[in-house]
Amino acid sequence: MSITVYSAKKIITINPGKxxxxxxxxxxxxxxxxxxxxxxEPWGEYRLDETFADKIIMPGLIEGHAHTMEGTLWRYVYCGYFDRVDPDGKTWDGLKTIDAVIARLKEADEKLSDPDAPLPGWQLDPIYMNNERVSRHQLDQVSSTRPIGILHASGHIMNVNSRALELAGLLKTGINHPGIPLGEDGLPTGELKSPEVMTPVGPHVGFDRAMTDADERGLRDFAKLCVRTGVTTITDLASRLTDESVAMMLRVTGEDNFPACIVPLRFFMGQTPKELVENVSALKKQSTERLRLGRIKVVADGSIQGFSARLRWPGYHNGAPNGLWYVTPEQISEIFNLALEAGIQVHIHTNGDQATELVLDRLGPALQSQPNPDHRFTLQHCQLADSAQFRRMRNQGMCVNLFANHHFYWGDEHYRLTVGPERAERMNACRTALDNDVPMAIHSDAPVTPLGPLFTAWCAVNRITASGRVQGESEKINVDEALRAITIGAAYTLHMDDEVGSIEVGKRADFAILGDDPTQVGVDGLKDIEVWGTVQGGRIFSKADL
Amino acid sequence: MTNLEIPLPVTTIGGYLGSGKTTLVNHLLRNANGLHLAVLVNEFGELAIDEDLIEVKSDDIISIAGGCICCSFGNDLTSALIDLGKMTPRPDHIVIESSGVSIPGAIVNTLSLLEGFQSNGIVVLADADSVMANANDKYVGDTITRQLADAEILILNKLDLVGVTERTGLENWLLEMAPGAVLIPAKHCQVTPDAVLGGVLSPGKGSPGNHADELFDSIVLEPVVGVNVENLARELASGPYGVVRAKGFVADHDGKRKLLHIVANRWHVSDVSNDVASAIICLGFRGQLDKKALGKCLGSTIPG
Known part of the structure; x- marks a missing residue:
């Protein structure tokens, strides 16, 4: 058994003992x-590897809420407002105007030889362009023969051209649907404003029905993004986990050079709670070193900016009606009871504070009938929770994974429109979570926002919004706390803190290799730290060699 | 005669957990009477379909005696509907059993985007014993009142569980919650399938004209040729005829064949290309369906 000793400029262990x-x-x-x-040295003969002698080593970073589909999306045209790095390391400039979006789509159009082939794009966000709406006529400038569809950053809106509407049978007058705005000519403008209206058009523009799952190449590309951002363990938080997708993920993650541990959570959909828990219990047994199965994801409500999150009084700031439940309270109770009994962990998406309240109300009785002191059920996003709710989380043994990146990207929108100043300032309340001893992680929800735990840490430390304002000074956390959140904090929410999340004896040799010391660059510098690559399970992955 | 040119009728069944949606679906399947129903459910629960009705069961489709099927759609109703529309032979009628927190009006909105489908009514079930309490629940109360408000047919179920006084109060309250809906009282979801699905006019599929039971009465009329179908539909839906549901083929003043469809006070007229005999079946509560006035309105005599 050979021993390799790595030297470093500094190793940040996230182990308070050393x-x-x-x-x-x-x-x-x-x-x-x-x-x-x-x-x-007393361990015996070793080989000294000085590759990282001038680097900083941290525990491999852990992203507790992401979706592998980002790997697949990168094969579509990037239309986002912010600069973003693709799996191959190319930085795509953010597009600041609709004209720039059209120009990039034209470039992509010219590269396609088949005039009928669909052209999908992603990550459009008109919020940053004075909310200017994109029309089908604008996309028709790119092509009138091929169907074109651009998915918004939220994932809940798509803009399509006339050809796409025509193929889906929607280029007609007389449509009466809240998700399909009409132009002055009575025809749809090309904006499709909810998942159910995107479905009839999606396949025509190149978006597969099962787009929440990565395909094989997408999974490999996703793993490259992990190496580039220092991530060694990452969730796929709403996976369908069909037999075929599990087989594919087992095969791909089992390849010698696959650089990350993927943790997919089975999305509650199309099954009864009983079937779900049985299914996930069976999946758990198929887990491998780099594919960890056996967890459940339940989505309780929608999104705040989509006005589909469930809010407590006084509701939405602009007077919009309360959002939607995606499951019944009874289903939540049934899943909690069965999962606690089976020893299966549940992560619950709650964006609005009423959804959080409901989960807290339902977990208490479930824990009384199925006591499980180390359940670590985790609230995901949990963006609007107040301090009383964090205290209940602590008392019930819950963890939280807060959406720090969201605060930067949509904080201004929440302040101005959705929930108003007071609640916008307490959104993603990291300080309150830690002060109340709630085990906490922070996340990107990639592809909704870019993967990059050091950026996520920067968001939680600075609480700066896209317009440059500090929003919620009192909810800031310090750098050490943020670094814990993206390592041992996230590991804890996955029941994996015994094997990853810190650099200490017995744990997996998962490291993030950094160019600068995050504890020395100052709070502004966190997001700009150069990532050299990773070590995962003792295997070295340099981003330069991807 | 082929049905292919007629939009596939879709009945959406809504209501909170425990209101009797599954019981109603089983009741419809048991009394399909030759109609090939395709039932869409979120997922196959343990008690989704009565065991004795099941012929073959696979992961996402259950074949049922009499040519009916039941499919699970997970969270992708649109795809499931598109798939059903392509199925051969095409089902005669689709029934969507929506989840306990679905807003049925939103399902019908989605339906309106798909070629070849026509909403055949929103049927919402209310559990007499719990609907008021549920409508005041701090979490799901507004979801339930939204469901009730979307109802075209409102089935007040489990009436065996409440007394007479309570029932009157409940009915008054429900009609405030669901203005424009027709309220049908029921125990164990025992409601004539025609009230839920509308009449059947395709020859060989069921028997038009014989829909009488204790609660409902029906009549088939042959309207005169050359009427304004939209005006006729509006009149039947809003006039004092006691029509709960009506469905039929009528030749309009241009000689075009139209499909007319009425549920409660809402109506819809669509073009059909096939040549079918003019006939309208009207269903209403016994004693309230004014057959004489209907005959006069439609300009036809009552056959038989």
Whole structure:
């Protein structure tokens, strides 16, 4: 059994017992010891690897809420407002005007030889362009022969051209649907404003019905993004986990050079709670070193900016009616009871504070009938929770994964429109969570916002919105706390803190290799830290070699 | 005669958990009377379909005695409908059993976008014993009042569980919650299938004209040729005839064949290309269906 000792400029362990070190010894893909070279020498013969001698080593970063579909989306045209790096390392400039979006689509159009082939794009967000709506006529400038569809950053709106509407049978007058705005000519403008109206058009513009799942190439590309952002463990938070997709994920993650551990959660859909828990219990047994199955995701409500999240009084700031439930309270109770009994963990999407309240109301009785002191059921997003709700989370043993990135990208919108200043300032209340001892992670929800835990940490530390305002000074956390949230904090929410999340003996040799020290660059510099690559299970992945 | 040119009728069944949606679906399947129903459900629960009705069961489709099927759609209703529309032989009628928190009006909105489908009514079930309490629940109360408001046919179910005084109060309250809906009282979802699905006019599919039971009466009329079908539909839906449901083929003043469809006070007229005999079947509460006035309105005599 050969031992490799890596030297580093500094090792940040996230282990309070030995916060920093200079060397880490690895054997069999696991951490044998961390300290000075002298501390490690007694383990026996070793090979000293100085690849990281001028680098900072952190525990491999953990993203507790992302979707592997981002890997697939990168094969479509990137239409986002912000600069974003693709799996191959190319930075795509953010597009600041609709004209720039049209120009990029034209470039892509010219590269396609088949005039009828669909042209899908993604990540459009008119919020940053004075909410200017895109019309089908604008997209018709790109092509009138091929169907074109651009998915918005929210994932809940799509703009399509006339050809796409025609193929879907929607280029007609007389449509009366809240999700389909009409132009002065009585025909649809080409904006499709909810998932159910996107479905009839999606397949025509190149978006598959099962688009929440990555395909094989998409999964490999997604893993490249992980290496580029220092991530070694990542969730696929709403996976359908069909037999075929599980087989594909097992095969791909099992490849010698696959660089990340993927944790897919089975989305509650199309099954009864009983079938769900049985299904997930069976899946759990198929888990491997790099594919961790056996967790459930339940979506309780919608999104705040889509006005489909469930809010408590006084509801939406602009007077919009309350949002939608995606499951019944009875189903939540049934899933909780069965999952607690089976020892299966449940993560619950709650955006609005009423949805959070409902989950808290339903977990208490379930825990009384199925006591499970270490359940770690986790509220995902949980963006509007107030301090009383965080105290209930603590008392019931819940974890939370807050959407720090959202605060940057949509914080201004929430302040101005959806929930108003007071609640916008307490959104994603990291400080309150930590002060009330609620185990906490922070997330990107990639592809909704870009994957990058150090950026996510920057968001939670600075609470700056896209317009540059600090929103909710009192909910800021410090750098050390943010670094814990993106390592051991996220690991805890996945019941994986025994094997990843810190650099200490016995844990998997998962490292993020950084160019700068996140504890020394200042709060502004966190997001700009250069990531060299990762070590996952003792295997080195340099982003330069991807 | 082929049915292919006629939009596929879709009945949406809504209502909160425990209101009797599944019981109603089983009742419809049991009394399909030759009609090939396709039932769409969110998922196959343990008690989705009565065991004795099931012929073959696979992961997402159940074949039922008499040529009916039941399919689960997960969260993608649109795709499931598109698939059903392509199925051969095409089902005669689709019934959507929506989830306990679905807003049925939103389902009908979606339906309106799909070629070849026509909403045949929103039927919402209310559990007499719990609907008022549920409508005041801090979490699901507004969802339930939205469901009730969308109802065209409102079935007040489980009436065996409430007393007479309570029932009157309940009925008055429900009619405020669901203005324009026709309220049908029921126990164990025992409601004539025609009130839920509308009459059947295709020859060989069921027997028009014989829809009488204790609660309902029906009549088939042959309207005179050359009427304004929209005006006729509006009149039947809003006039004092006691029509709960009506459905029929009528030749309009241009000689075009139209399909007329009425549920409660709402009506819809669509073009059909096939040549079928003019006939309208009207269903109403016994004692309230004014057959004489209907005959006069339609300019036809009562056959038989």
């Amino acid at each position: 916060p920093t070190a200079t060397h880490v010894a690895v054997r069999d893909g696991r951490i044998l010891g961390v300290g000075t070279l002298g501390d490690l």
